[in-house]
Amino acid sequence: MKLxxxxxxxxxxxxxxxxxxxxxxxxxxxxWRPEWCAGQMRLAGCAADAGLPDxxxxxxxxxxVGTLIVGVATTGGVLPDGWNGYMVEAIEAGLDIASGLHSRxxxxxxxxxxxxxxxxxxxxxxxxxxxxxxxxxxxxxxxxLLTVGTDCCVGKMFSALAIAREMEERGMGVDFRATGQTxxxxxxxxxxxxxxxxxxxxxxxxxxxxxxxxxxxxxxxxQGSLLHPAYAGVSLGLLHGSQPxxxxxxxxxxxxxxxxMDGRPMPGIEETIDANLRAARVxxxxxxxxxxxxxxxxxxxxxxxxxxxxxxxxxxxxCVDPVRTGVNPIVDLIEGL
Amino acid sequence: MKLxxxxxxxxxxxxxxxxxxxxxxxxxxxxWRPEWCAGQMRLAGCAADAGLPDxxxxxxxxxxVGTLIVGVATTGGVLPDGWNGYMVEAIEAGLDIASGLHSRxxxxxxxxxxxxxxxxxxxxxxxxxxxxxxxxxxxxxxxxLLTVGTDCCVGKMFSALAIAREMEERGMGVDFRATGQTxxxxxxxxxxxxxxxxxxxxxxxxxxxxxxxxxxxxxxxxQGSLLHPAYAGVSLGLLHGSQPxxxxxxxxxxxxxxxxMDGRPMPGIEETIDANLRAARVxxxxxxxxxxxxxxxxxxxxxxxxxxxxxxxxxxxxCVDPVRTGVNPIVDLIEGL
Numbered sequence: 001m002k003l004x005x006x007x008x009x010x011x012x013x014x015x016x017x018x019x020x021x022x023x024x025x026x027x028x029x030x031x032w033r034p035e036w037c038a039g040q041m042r043l044a045g046c047a048a049d050a051g052l053p054d055x056x057x058x059x060x061x062x063x064x065v066g067t068l069i070v071g072v073a074t075t076g077g078v079l080p081d082g083w084n085g086y087m088v089e090a091i092e093a094g095l096d097i098a099s100g101l102h103s104r105x106x107x108x109x110x111x112x113x114x115x116x117x118x119x120x121x122x123x124x125x126x127x128x129x130x131x132x133x134x135x136x137x138x139x140x141x142x143x144x145l146l147t148v149g150t151d152c153c154v155g156k157m158f159s160a161l162a163i164a165r166e167m168e169e170r171g172m173g174v175d176f177r178a179t180g181q182t183x184x185x186x187x188x189x190x191x192x193x194x195x196x197x198x199x200x201x202x203x204x205x206x207x208x209x210x211x212x213x214x215x216x217x218x219x220x221x222x223q224g225s226l227l228h229p230a231y232a233g234v235s236l237g238l239l240h241g242s243q244p245x246x247x248x249x250x251x252x253x254x255x256x257x258x259x260x261m262d263g264r265p266m267p268g269i270e271e272t273i274d275a276n277l278r279a280a281r282v283x284x285x286x287x288x289x290x291x292x293x294x295x296x297x298x299x300x301x302x303x304x305x306x307x308x309x310x311x312x313x314x315x316x317x318x319c320v321d322p323v324r325t326g327v328n329p330i331v332d333l334i335e336g337l
Numbered sequence: 338m339k340l341x342x343x344x345x346x347x348x349x350x351x352x353x354x355x356x357x358x359x360x361x362x363x364x365x366x367x368x369w370r371p372e373w374c375a376g377q378m379r380l381a382g383c384a385a386d387a388g389l390p391d392x393x394x395x396x397x398x399x400x401x402v403g404t405l406i407v408g409v410a411t412t413g414g415v416l417p418d419g420w421n422g423y424m425v426e427a428i429e430a431g432l433d434i435a436s437g438l439h440s441r442x443x444x445x446x447x448x449x450x451x452x453x454x455x456x457x458x459x460x461x462x463x464x465x466x467x468x469x470x471x472x473x474x475x476x477x478x479x480x481x482l483l484t485v486g487t488d489c490c491v492g493k494m495f496s497a498l499a500i501a502r503e504m505e506e507r508g509m510g511v512d513f514r515a516t517g518q519t520x521x522x523x524x525x526x527x528x529x530x531x532x533x534x535x536x537x538x539x540x541x542x543x544x545x546x547x548x549x550x551x552x553x554x555x556x557x558x559x560q561g562s563l564l565h566p567a568y569a570g571v572s573l574g575l576l577h578g579s580q581p582x583x584x585x586x587x588x589x590x591x592x593x594x595x596x597x598m599d600g601r602p603m604p605g606i607e608e609t610i611d612a613n614l615r616a617a618r619v620x621x622x623x624x625x626x627x628x629x630x631x632x633x634x635x636x637x638x639x640x641x642x643x644x645x646x647x648x649x650x651x652x653x654x655x656c657v658d659p660v661r662t663g664v665n666p667i668v669d670l671i672e673g674l
Binding site for chain 1: 472473474475534536563571574601615619
């Protein structure tokens with residue numbers, strides 16, 4: 001299976017994002033891949049800033065930009081009508097366009113026609129277009145790490161990226177494998193596993209992380225949680241398809257209720273570790289937990305360090321906050337595997 | 338969410354099926370819903386027989402048939418070109434058409450045009466068209482039973498249907514809820530959960546089995562296995578969305594390797610029960626296992642009865658073979674819940 005590749009460098013389109021959260025895809029891409037980002041384009045009223053030079057589409061084309069990335073969440077996941085013109089302008093200027101919105105840019109006639117006329121690509125990265133197959137469970141060569149979580153939005157993508165970067169800096173053979181829209185822009189390719197047909201979740205993951213050199217690591221971005229009543233199917237297919245040698249558990253310290261689930265209490269770290277190890281053994285009996293990434297954004301500096309130390313002690317595993325402390329203790333353990 | 342309803346009675350189209358297995362959808366529909374089946378239509382070379390009167394499309398139309406059901410597996414899941422004419426003829430005669438094939442009849446221009454011209458429906462039941470939502474995990478009223486398996490093709494649909502029928506005969510309030518193509522034809526509606534977008538597996542199941550009367554049972558057709566490296570994501574989303582009060586474990590006695598998985602050894606009954614109970618507690622802490630359906634088709638009569646007795650003893654649960662023994666002991670237990 002050939003995964004699509006998004007042409008670099010990027011122009012990040014922030015639209016009229018009123019805040020950072022709305023533009024979190026663009027902010028994430030700018031944070032992790034500044035070298036791929038030529039600039040940002042902001043409309044009147046935009047209060048977000050990815051810290052890149054502001055530029056027009058014409059300026060971006062002049063600088064050889066490959067792709068305009070719609071890096072913003074919109075109401076209903078739909079491109080506002082008023083933005084169609086910018087997409088067409090980008091296509092006419094020779095750029096591909098890419099979006100992580102729920103609704104497809106390729107379904108908007110003006111955009112589809114412009115792309116056909118100018119021979120440009122429209123990547124709707126939430127909508128896999130590649131032919132997928134069912135999983136096989138067959139052992140693949142190389143090593144794999146998957147980030148898993150107690151809940152959605154606890155830092156599974158950030159943790160995977162931080163681990164992959166640290167391994168790269170140590171000269172290890174490593175690839176970050178993206179399974180969601182922001183990750184796909186950061187990796188330059190990948191599969192949005194929650195958007196594939198249910199039969200193909202593990203097969204898509206197998207294709208995303210193919211055979212590798214014996215000492216090469218794929219660091220796979222996790223999704224959802226095995227204990228999440230809406231998304232656990234995605235998490236389990238991803239876990240089986242990853243056949244991980246190593247798992248890293250991600251959790252947000254102090255979160256009491258699951259994200260967007262009407263007050264449903266959070267599952268515990270121990271319960272989540274246990275569920276993931278049991279399920280992972282179906283495709284890799286030798287799986288092990290190699291660390292905990294504790295998102296301590298709700299805590300002050302001293303409470304954060306106390307929580308990290310306490311969690312490490314309680315579970316007998318390296319524990320870090322990738323933002324505050326980096327991920328060295330986890331990568332130290334991985335290096336020894 | 339409104340589920341589509343397939344218009345009865347049916348004309349079962351068996352094509353040129355060389356054997357019973359190829360026509361297993363038609364055979365299953367004829368077995369479970371003879372009262373909905375006006376007849377069968379067989380082409381030259383067909384060696385399968387659903388035990389129904391043979392009739393032409395014109396004869397079926399004359400008898401008020403509502404829907405022609407393509408009840409046959411074809412090479413590659415595609416309708417052979419030579420069959421398009423029969424589909425168009427059925428539409429022109431006033432029938433809807435329905436198919437469980439992988440490829441859509443509605444994508445075949447001649448069929449789509451005929452349906453539009455005559456105002457008839459084309460149901461591609463493997464391809465859900467209804468708007469789906471993510472799961473909520475919220476408790477619904479009424480009671481639910483889900484059949485789960487050690488593997489694919491062990492009898493989860495048959496067991497669910499047998500239990501639903503026995504409950505109906507005892508005057509209990511019960512609905513069979515279909516999650517695969519053959520089940521959908523038998524129920525007259527449902528959702529092919531392995532064909533929904535991965536994010537919606539549990540949400541689709543919640544919609545399939547809505548609030549019910551306090552003593553009403555939904556008997557939900559299981560899919561795959563939690564311990565299957567390709568399909569466990571579907572099985573887990575279905576389990577969470579079902580929020581079952583009761584589980585029935587289905588297993589084939591004497592099967593050594595998983596279906597179509599290159600010799601991969603079968604998971605055990607105990608391991609499968611344990612995995613399902615643990616996972617089911619995420620959405621229903623009071624779930625319990627109420628029986629085992631042992632498919633003994635590989636055994637002779639005395640070996641079958643010995644295996645059933647031994648399994649009941651080993652797990653302390655009612656054990657039956659729905660084909661050989663019926664499901665009374667399991668329904669006895671359900672009645673007491």
